[in-house]
Amino acid sequence: MGNPLRILHVVVNMNRGGAETLLMNLYRNIDRSKIQFDFLTCKEGVFDQEIIHKGGKVHRIPYISDVGHFQYIKQLDTFFTNHLEYKIVHSHMDKMSGLVLRAAKKAGIPNRISHSHNTQSEGGISTRVYKWLSGKYILPNATDYIACSNSAAQWLFNEKSTKATILKNGIEYEQFAYSPNIRKQLRKELQLDEKTFVLGHVGRFCLQKNHSFLLDMFKRFNQLQGNTLLILVGDGPLREVIENKARELRLDKKVKFMGIRSDINRLLQAFDSFVFPSFHEGLPVTLIEAQASGLPCLISDRISKEVDMGMNLVEYASLSDLQDWVEKIRLISSRQPVRYMKFNTFSEKGYDIKESANEIAGFYLNAAEGLI
Numbered sequence: 001m002g003n004p005l006r007i008l009h010v011v012v013n014m015n016r017g018g019a020e021t022l023l024m025n026l027y028r029n030i031d032r033s034k035i036q037f038d039f040l041t042c043k044e045g046v047f048d049q050e051i052i053h054k055g056g057k058v059h060r061i062p063y064i065s066d067v068g069h070f071q072y073i074k075q076l077d078t079f080f081t082n083h084l085e086y087k088i089v090h091s092h093m094d095k096m097s098g099l100v101l102r103a104a105k106k107a108g109i110p111n112r113i114s115h116s117h118n119t120q121s122e123g124g125i126s127t128r129v130y131k132w133l134s135g136k137y138i139l140p141n142a143t144d145y146i147a148c149s150n151s152a153a154q155w156l157f158n159e160k161s162t163k164a165t166i167l168k169n170g171i172e173y174e175q176f177a178y179s180p181n182i183r184k185q186l187r188k189e190l191q192l193d194e195k196t197f198v199l200g201h202v203g204r205f206c207l208q209k210n211h212s213f214l215l216d217m218f219k220r221f222n223q224l225q226g227n228t229l230l231i232l233v234g235d236g237p238l239r240e241v242i243e244n245k246a247r248e249l250r251l252d253k254k255v256k257f258m259g260i261r262s263d264i265n266r267l268l269q270a271f272d273s274f275v276f277p278s279f280h281e282g283l284p285v286t287l288i289e290a291q292a293s294g295l296p297c298l299i300s301d302r303i304s305k306e307v308d309m310g311m312n313l314v315e316y317a318s319l320s321d322l323q324d325w326v327e328k329i330r331l332i333s334s335r336q337p338v339r340y341m342k343f344n345t346f347s348e349k350g351y352d353i354k355e356s357a358n359e360i361a362g363f364y365l366n367a368a369e370g371l372i
Helices: 018-029 048-053 069-082 094-106 125-135 150-163 180-189 211-224 239-248 264-270 285-292 322-335 343-348 353-369
Strands: 005-010 035-041 058-060 088-091 111-116 144-147 197-202 228-233 255-259 273-276 297-300 314-317
Touching: 005 353, 018 035, 018 285, 018 353, 035 048, 035 353, 048 058, 069 094, 088 094, 088 353, 094 111, 094 125, 111 150, 144 150, 144 353, 180 264, 197 211, 197 264, 197 285, 211 228, 211 239, 211 322, 228 264, 239 255, 264 285, 273 285, 273 322, 285 297, 297 322, 314 322
Parallel strands: 005 035, 005 088, 035 058, 088 111, 111 144, 197 228, 197 273, 228 255, 273 297, 297 314
Antiparallel strands: none
């Protein structure tokens, strides 16, 4: 058989973010006798041990925010010069991929993939300007473009967006199928009675996810309908700010902060509705997972329509109309929909992770053939 083709994925860390979850889903489902994933990271991540257990390597260099621009560039140059065994580099750093791919090209690495997972940069003005400048290096240095959605391709690749391969954020959808027994068990664990209406959200505590709006909306909804709970899953830089706001709004007994969880497929069973008021997204994996568990989803109208699986579960609302969110949640709470999942929908729409893994494997193997 020979050794598998080793792909180097470049990320900040391998924690439970959307892009990282997709990468791990692909990794678990790809034929590892043919293709092996290695990772260039800057910080420790929760998936590191699983990667090593599956035969992958986790390399680490300091991140730009810790060492500054020039030292980060130097670290990238040194890494790629010392690791010419990699013929395919797949970068998931959005605009920052420009710096990664420029260093890879300089070292003579032939295949350099830029992967867009978003539609906007995070951070303050100076950070966004820096990322914008870094992004200028993507088109001259990438050999291939991949995106999770058409809007994500348009944002990162501009005039080259039509050349991008759209790789759907596939999931292992069978794991998310609704189970009344799991719901009962989980609600017992969370000490919830069946009459409590639970809104759920899964996402990193950062500006993009708009948790502050979520709390304002939930306060109004809770005033109208008392027996409610908001469950927030995730961690991030703004978690303490949001916890403080929940206390200020006197919602601390009505909002559960669950932290980072490895059992999202189970947690979704306990929810009655999934709320997602993001300012921007590429194509969120969590929304695909929520639909797989048959959950009604109320989401920001700034999120791509591509995320809707066509199962009458997704409803959009404007971030400029808080009351509309409250009314729509009230309507969902009065309906009590039957939870079900059409398995074939996910496969037909390209969100079966096995198909996604086969697709990316074919992409890598075709690229590698050109190197022989």
